[in-house]
């Protein structure tokens with residue numbers, strides 16, 4: 043059993059028999075009711091008009107990934123190790139509204155609207171393929187204009203837009219802040235300048 047080695051190396055389990063028994067029960071319970079089959083990855087997907095759809099990957103835990111594109115609708119994508127045909131996505135914290143949820147292969151896709159800028163939205167996944175279980179919470183960071191994704195909007199972001207002016211590619215799509223399929227100092231660079239100083243912890 044997976045927890046046995048950890049208990050054996052824990053001095054408290056040797057000196058407090060009753061306490062360790064409780065801990066065994068607790069661990070066993072946690073394993074049964076714990077978060078199973080977490081998404082393998084998560085991302086925000088945006089269609090940047092003629093240039094196609096591009097994903098910004100989100101960390102599954104800890105410090106969030108950063109979405110820098112500023113549009114009215116995003117698609118939160120959760121990719122599992124198995125095909126997904128049903129599931130739920132709910133907002134645990136932050137300002138966003140979950141709309142339609144669709145499924146394709148191993149992906150569960152949730153439309154997001156009403157997303158406030160300069161915030162982290164924590165999305166909860168549950169009931170994958172009707173199992174009634176929680177499948178983890180993923181933080182999604184929204185910081186419009188943070189082209190280089192370093193959690194602050196400042197000069198390097200403005201410079202990046204200036205040097206990437208032109209068409210959108212898989213390598214430079216973050217510079218297309220208004221997601222219209224082209225990169226220009228106006229409006230993309232202007233949108234960044236207007237948000238200079240914004241940051242996320």
Ligand SMILES: [Ca+2]
Nearest residue numbers: 188190192194
């Ligand atoms: Ca930045």
Ligand SMILES: [Ca+2]
Nearest residue numbers: 218220222224
């Ligand atoms: Ca643009």
